[in-house]
Amino acid sequence: MSVKAVKAVKSLRIAWRITLLNIRAAMEYRTEFLLNIAIGAIWQVSVIVFATVLLARFTGMGGWDSSDVLLIPAIRMLAHGLFVLLLGRMHFIGRQIQEGRIDIYLLRPMPVHRQVQLDYFPTNAIGDLTVATGLMVGALSRSDLDWTAGRVSYLIAAIIGGMLLEAALFTVVASACLRFPAADYWSRWLEELLGTFGSYPLNVLPRAVGGFLTYALPLAFVAYLPTAVLTGHDHGIGVPYWLAAASPLLGIAGYLAARLVWRWSLKRYTGVNG
Amino acid sequence: MASVLHGWRAARVTPLGELHTPPRMTAVLLRLTVQVVLVASLWRGLYAHTGTTAGLSRDQAVTYAVLAVLASRLRELDQSAGRDMVLQHMHFGTIVYWYLRPLPPQRYYALRALGEQLYGLAWALGGYVVCLAAGVVEPPESAAVAGVFVVSMLLGQWVLYYVMLVLDQLCFFTIRNNSAMLILIFAQNLLSGVYAPLWFFPDWFITLSSFLPFQATLSVPLSIYVGRIELSDAGVQLVIQAAWVVVLALFTRWVWRRAARRVISQGG
Amino acid sequence: MIGSIEVRGLSRTFHTTVRRPGFAGALRSLVNPQKVAKHAVSDVTFSVAAGELLALLGPNGAGKSTTIKMLTGILTPTAGEARVAGVVPYEERERNARNIGTVFGQRTQLWWDLPVRESFAILRDIYEVPKAEHAARLKEFDELLDLSSFWDTRVRHLSLGQRVRSDLAAALLHDPPVVFLDEPTIGMDVVVKEQVREFLRHQVEERGRTVLLTTHDMTEVERLAERVVLINHGRLVLDGTLDEIRRKFGSTWQVRVTLADPHTEVGSLPGIALLRHEGPQAVFGPDGPDAPTVHQALKQVIERYEVTDLALDEADLEDVMRAAYVHAEASHAETAAEGA
Numbered sequence: 001m002s003v004k005a006v007k008a009v010k011s012l013r014i015a016w017r018i019t020l021l022n023i024r025a026a027m028e029y030r031t032e033f034l035l036n037i038a039i040g041a042i043w044q045v046s047v048i049v050f051a052t053v054l055l056a057r058f059t060g061m062g063g064w065d066s067s068d069v070l071l072i073p074a075i076r077m078l079a080h081g082l083f084v085l086l087l088g089r090m091h092f093i094g095r096q097i098q099e100g101r102i103d104i105y106l107l108r109p110m111p112v113h114r115q116v117q118l119d120y121f122p123t124n125a126i127g128d129l130t131v132a133t134g135l136m137v138g139a140l141s142r143s144d145l146d147w148t149a150g151r152v153s154y155l156i157a158a159i160i161g162g163m164l165l166e167a168a169l170f171t172v173v174a175s176a177c178l179r180f181p182a183a184d185y186w187s188r189w190l191e192e193l194l195g196t197f198g199s200y201p202l203n204v205l206p207r208a209v210g211g212f213l214t215y216a217l218p219l220a221f222v223a224y225l226p227t228a229v230l231t232g233h234d235h236g237i238g239v240p241y242w243l244a245a246a247s248p249l250l251g252i253a254g255y256l257a258a259r260l261v262w263r264w265s266l267k268r269y270t271g272v273n274g
Numbered sequence: 275m276a277s278v279l280h281g282w283r284a285a286r287v288t289p290l291g292e293l294h295t296p297p298r299m300t301a302v303l304l305r306l307t308v309q310v311v312l313v314a315s316l317w318r319g320l321y322a323h324t325g326t327t328a329g330l331s332r333d334q335a336v337t338y339a340v341l342a343v344l345a346s347r348l349r350e351l352d353q354s355a356g357r358d359m360v361l362q363h364m365h366f367g368t369i370v371y372w373y374l375r376p377l378p379p380q381r382y383y384a385l386r387a388l389g390e391q392l393y394g395l396a397w398a399l400g401g402y403v404v405c406l407a408a409g410v411v412e413p414p415e416s417a418a419v420a421g422v423f424v425v426s427m428l429l430g431q432w433v434l435y436y437v438m439l440v441l442d443q444l445c446f447f448t449i450r451n452n453s454a455m456l457i458l459i460f461a462q463n464l465l466s467g468v469y470a471p472l473w474f475f476p477d478w479f480i481t482l483s484s485f486l487p488f489q490a491t492l493s494v495p496l497s498i499y500v501g502r503i504e505l506s507d508a509g510v511q512l513v514i515q516a517a518w519v520v521v522l523a524l525f526t527r528w529v530w531r532r533a534a535r536r537v538i539s540q541g542g
Numbered sequence: 543m544i545g546s547i548e549v550r551g552l553s554r555t556f557h558t559t560v561r562r563p564g565f566a567g568a569l570r571s572l573v574n575p576q577k578v579a580k581h582a583v584s585d586v587t588f589s590v591a592a593g594e595l596l597a598l599l600g601p602n603g604a605g606k607s608t609t610i611k612m613l614t615g616i617l618t619p620t621a622g623e624a625r626v627a628g629v630v631p632y633e634e635r636e637r638n639a640r641n642i643g644t645v646f647g648q649r650t651q652l653w654w655d656l657p658v659r660e661s662f663a664i665l666r667d668i669y670e671v672p673k674a675e676h677a678a679r680l681k682e683f684d685e686l687l688d689l690s691s692f693w694d695t696r697v698r699h700l701s702l703g704q705r706v707r708s709d710l711a712a713a714l715l716h717d718p719p720v721v722f723l724d725e726p727t728i729g730m731d732v733v734v735k736e737q738v739r740e741f742l743r744h745q746v747e748e749r750g751r752t753v754l755l756t757t758h759d760m761t762e763v764e765r766l767a768e769r770v771v772l773i774n775h776g777r778l779v780l781d782g783t784l785d786e787i788r789r790k791f792g793s794t795w796q797v798r799v800t801l802a803d804p805h806t807e808v809g810s811l812p813g814i815a816l817l818r819h820e821g822p823q824a825v826f827g828p829d830g831p832d833a834p835t836v837h838q839a840l841k842q843v844i845e846r847y848e849v850t851d852l853a854l855d856e857a858d859l860e861d862v863m864r865a866a867y868v869h870a871e872a873s874h875a876e877t878a879a880e881g882a
Contacts, residue, residue, distance in 0.1 A: 024568045033572070049479055057327050057474050058320045182298065189305050196469065197312060204319030209312060283667035291655035294696060357654035357698075371651035373616045376639040377668045538618050538632065 014110075015118060022121035033123065054200075062201035067142040068231040073199035074139035075155070076223035077132035079162030080194070083170075085125035086163070089117050090170040091191060094177045094184020102178070103271055112266055113259070116174075151230060154248075158226035161251030165222050166194065168254035175258070175265035190217075198222055203236055210238050218254070221247045281377045285389030291356050292393065306347060306401055313339045314410050328473040334500040335471065337411040341496050342468045344401045348394035348431060358386065360442040369446075373537055380530045383442070387435055415501055422508050426495035429515035434491040436522035437462055443526065446533035467493035473502060487522060490515045544627055545592035545641075545719035545752040547613065551622035554583040554608050554776075582608040583776045585622065592719070595746045595753040597767035601867050605776040606756040610722050613754065614644050627720050627752075640669065643713035647725035650697065650709050658693040658700070658708045662715060669716035676715065683711040686741045703734035710738065714745065721745070723755045727762060739765055760859040772866060775874045779866065784859070791866040795836045797826045797843055800851035811846060814839050 027033050055066050062069075093116060096102065105115040145151065169190055176183040202210045202224050214220040225237060225244040234241040292298055317339045321332035330338065360383075363369035372379040405411045414420040441459070463469055465488035472480055472493045483489050494511045497503040503511060559575040562568065583605040590596045598606050611617035613624055615631035615638045624631060631638040652661040666676045684690045687707045692700060700708065706726060714721065723742075727735045739762060745751045746766075757763060763770060763784070770787060772780040780787060796817065801808070804822035815829035826843055828834070834842065836854065843849070 020565070024565060027568050027572050049475060053475050053479075054320065054470060056476075058324055060323055061320065182295070185298070185301055193312075197316070200316065200320075204322065205312075205315045206319070209315045213312075280670060281668045283664040286660075287653055287656065287664065290660060291653070294656065366649060367646070368649045368651065370611070370614075370616050370646065370649075371644075373635065374614055374639055374642075374644050374651075375665075375668050376636045376670075378636065382668075538616055 011110075011114075015114065018118045019121060022118065026121045026123050062204040063236070064201050064231070064233065065144075067139070067144060068227065068233070069201055070135075070139040070142060071227045071230065072201065072223045074132070074136040075158055075162055075227060076194075076198045077128070078136050079159050079166060079222060081125060081128035081132040082159070082163045083166045084122050084128050087117060087167040087170075088122050088125065089119055090167065090174045091187045093174040094181055094187065097177050097181045097184075100271070102269060106269075113262060145231065154226070154230060157248040158223075158230070161226065161248030162222040164251035164255035165218065165247075168251070168258035169194075169217075171255070171258035171262050175262045178265045178269045193217065194219060194222070198224075200224070201228075203238065207238065214238055218250070221250050281381060281385055284377070284382050284385040285392070287356065287358065287386055288390040289393040302347070302397065306343070306397070309343050310340055310401065310405065310410065313343050328471070329502055330471060330473055330500070333412050334502060338467075338471050338496050338500050338502075340405055340411050341402070341499060342492060344398045344405070345427075345492055345496070346463075346468055347397045347401065348391055348434075360445040364445050369537060373534070379534070380527075383439065384435075387438070391431060391435070412500070414499055418505060419498065419501065422505060422512070423495055423499045426498050426508070426512055426515060429512065429519060430491045430495045433487055433515060433518045433522060434466075436519070436526055437487060437491060439526050440522070440529070443529045443533055446529075446536055462488055462491070465489060465493075466491045467496065471497070471502075473497070487518045490518045545750070546625075546627065547590040547596075547720065547752060547754060548625040549589065549609075549613070549622070550587050550624070552583055552586045552609065552612060552619050552624055553581070553621040554605075554612060554617065555620045556580045556582055581776050583612070583619075583773075586773060586776070586778045587622075588771045588778065588781050590752055590754060592752050593746065593750040594769065595742070595755065595767055597763045597770045598754060598756045598773065599763065599770050599863065600756075600773040600779075604774045606773065607724055608776075609773070610644075610724050610754065610756065614642060614722055615639065640716070641718055642720045642722060643716070643718040644722045645706070645709050645713045645724065645726050647706065647723075647728040650705055651712060652697045652705070652708055654697050657696050658689070661697065661708070661712060662693075665712055665715055671716050675717075679715055679717065680711070683714070683741075686744060687711060687737060703730050706730060707734070707738065710741065714751075719751060721751050721753045723753065723757075725756055725758065727757065727759060735759070735762070742766060760863060764859055774867060777874070779869075787866060788859075788862050791862050791869060795828065795839070796855045797836075797839060798853045798855065799824050799826070799843060799847065799849040802848040802850050806847060808847065811842055814842060 052070070055061070055069055059066055096116065096119065101119075102112065105112045108115065140147070170187060173183060173187045173190060176186070197213060198219055202213055202220050205213070210220070214225075220238070225239065226247045228234070228237045229241075229245050229247070234244070237244055314336055317336045318332065321327075321335060325331070357363075357366070360369070363372065372382060375382070402411070406413060414423060465472070465483050465486055467489065472483055472489055475483070483493075494503065494515060498505075498508050498511070557577045557579055559571065560578050562571050562576070586605075586609060588596075598609065600606050608617065612619050613626055613631055615635035618632040626638055627641040629638045629641060631642075652658060653664065662676075662680065666673075671679075680689075684693075687710065689707060689711055692704045693708070695704075697705065697708070710723075710726065727738055730738070742753060742755075743766060746753055755762075755766065767784065769783055770780075771778065772787070780790065782790075801822045801824060808816055808819050808824050810816045810829060811826075813829055813833045814826050816824060817827045818825040824847075826839065828839070833839070840852070840854070844852070
């Protein structure tokens with residue numbers, strides 16, 4: 001085994017050990033842990049109701065079949081659940097920065113980004129993923145599409161791409177937080193925007209608004225455009241077909257770029273109020 | 275009189291903090307504008323192939339949705355920036371100061387919230403006037419509707435105050451309840467009808483929701499405004515809202531007492 | 543009565559959950575938590591006269607903060623009684639709040655997002671201080687603490703020294719007769735520390751306030767306190783003047799000598815202990831109750847050894863406190879052993 005591979009295995013093992021400790025730490029807070037599980041149930045019901053409620057009311061939304069539209073929230077939720085589980089600590093970073101935790105991380109021999117991710121175990125991700133999986137199963141069972149190996153692989157690629165794109169957006173905001181801790185405000189807005197507008201076929205919106213959510217805030221590439229590709233809606237989606245098809249690749253590229261921005265900002269990090 | 279107003283300066287904390295940070299106000303303005311545009315175009319788009327559904331016409335739905343965005347301004351500020359949330363006071367151990375002053379913590383909290391809600395009201399009203407002028411929202415059908423709406427909105431904000439208070443009071447008992455808070459805030463948003471009017475939901479959901487206080491905060495006043503709740507039915511709804519105010523007032527009072535006991539038994 | 547603090551038999555026991563080790567242990571604690579009692583303060587009795595500054599000393603975790611919390615009314619004792627300016631703090635918290643000012647050194651009560659002066663205005667309103675009185679007192683504090691150089695700055699941008707000075711002013715703006723300070727000068731530079739001490743001395747001597755102070759800074763104790771109360775493991779170890787502490791735990795003198803021949807065999811003399819010996823340097827101190835006076839000790843040392851240089855010091859307070867803490871530790875272990 002090469003030195004690099006040994007190092008990677010070693011850091012993975014450390015990450016795993018810290019994650020186990022974090023799960024234990026989550027259980028230490030007895031009331032909260034139990035509360036999280038209890039409230040998770042409410043959350044699951046509300047999300048599924050919310051996702052299906054509009055579909056039932058507005059059939060033929062944007063000229064799409066309901067079964068096709070349902071795939072959008074399914075992909076988005078699953079990508080989001082994975083994001084919360086694997087890379088989700090980025091959106092509470094404003095608080096960590098304000099409390100000067102970054103200064104502590106900088107003193108330790110482990111990348112700051114990884115330490116942020118290992119700060120605590122996201123108990124709520126379990127709920128997110130449960131809901132998302134249920135929604136995906138529901139969407140797939142209703143779908144009339146022919147689920148060939150190619151289509152299934154693209155679906156998986158789309159989910160991973162969606163996760164990375166969401167991670168990229170939050171990483172950029174987190175990088176901004178390093179300079180201006182108040183930028184944390186935008187991270188909450190981003191979450192709200194992704195939550196509300198990530199689940200519709202964006203062609204119901206006026207062209208300018210759809211364009212904003214495609215090019216200014218690339219929310220369309222998380223779930224809408226990959227779904228369009230999967231369901232064969234290659235016209236009237238506001239972008240060339242090849243660009244829509246490349247959504248998963250955009251996710252990877254976006255995430256790598258965001259990590260560069262993070263590195264650049266971390267180098268220029270000057271600490272908070274002395 | 276003096277004793278009623280005693281401590282009133284605590285109400286100024288939020289507006290003053292915002293005025294001292296112009297970038298935050300710019301952010302609010304930008305976010306509000308974008309959100310209104312997005313929400314209005316979304317509902318117009320959704321209604322493109324549908325007439326009246328769930329008893330709401332296109333204009334009613336758009337008005338409802340935009341008003342919901344404006345109303346959510348009333349109490350959704352960047353509270354963490356001021357380090358004056360219960361959660362933060364518990365975390366930094368500064369909650370003890372609330373109990374070291376001759377002003378009861380519950381009064382201090384109420385004054386802070388009042389100031390915050392009045393400040394948010396200024397934003398919401400400004401936004402409303404602009405949206406009305408731009409024709410994004412419809413004016414109320416009659417002066418009577420407007421009057422009942424104002425009363426209902428006031429009661430709704432009162433209920434909302436208590437709902438937020440319960441969320442904050444939770445922090446006295448579980449320090450690390452960040453995710454629980456997020457979920458409850460989501461429930462509040464969903465069940466109060468901020469994301470989508472409750473009328474679109476299945477009947478069982480509406481029934482379930484009618485047993486909870488959330489719809490009293492926003493869904494009821496906005497439905498009165500757009501005329502989805504007729505004036506003749508509005509009386510019942512106002513009574514239910516008032517009942518929630520009483521129930522939640524008693525409940526939160528009881529929790530304040532338990533919170534004080536908790537702080538005092540553990541020393542903050 | 544006005545401004546005095548009376549503490550009688552004060553005790554406080556906490557019940558905490560024991561965390562079992564390991565993953566399975568964590569799961570078991572989740573289902574069946576195990577409680578254990580910890581006596582943070584037990585049977586502490588002392589009093590502070592009006593206009594007196596008393597230092598409450600003890601190692602970390604001795605029960606100092608718990609005692610202060612009970613005296614400020616945010617913690618109810620499990621047994622015993624306390625009166626602050628005639629009020630039982632935990633029974634009439636709000637009435638007590640008007641009589642006291644409190645600073646917990648590491649925690650600020652100021653509003654993070656607002657300029658310092660706005661925090662003062664809010665507190666003026668909360669404590670219902672008349673406007674003119676508030677302005678006059680603010681002026682007085684400004685002269686002593688130099689507040690005006692930063693009071694238009696928002697709290698989040700203050701340095702630690704500025705923040706603590708502001709907190710100190712905030713705690714005293716309503717003219718409380720009794721002041722509680724929990725490690726107020728922790729982490730501050732020498733200049734600011736001196737400024738704060740000067741301020742406190744002024745508040746005690748000129749304004750007649752009663753101050754109860756906890757600190758680990760012995761210079762501060764020496765400069766400010768005539769009387770100290772020493773607690774350890776929640777128990778009162780000593781209540782007296784600094785001199786009494788010195789007499790009880792510290793050697794009252796030390797004789798340092800440089801020996802002409804570094805290879806001389808050095809040992810203790812009757813009533814005189816050899817404290818340290820390294821190369822040609824040796825340090826002697828009194829030993830036991832029959833120790834000779836400094837004069838006699840000097841004579842004995844010079845007679846016994848051939849020295850080239852000689853110096854006489856008083857032991858510093860840090861040494862005395864170390865001796866006192868260690869002594870308390872030893873006697874605590876003894877009582878614990880007897881109890882078992």
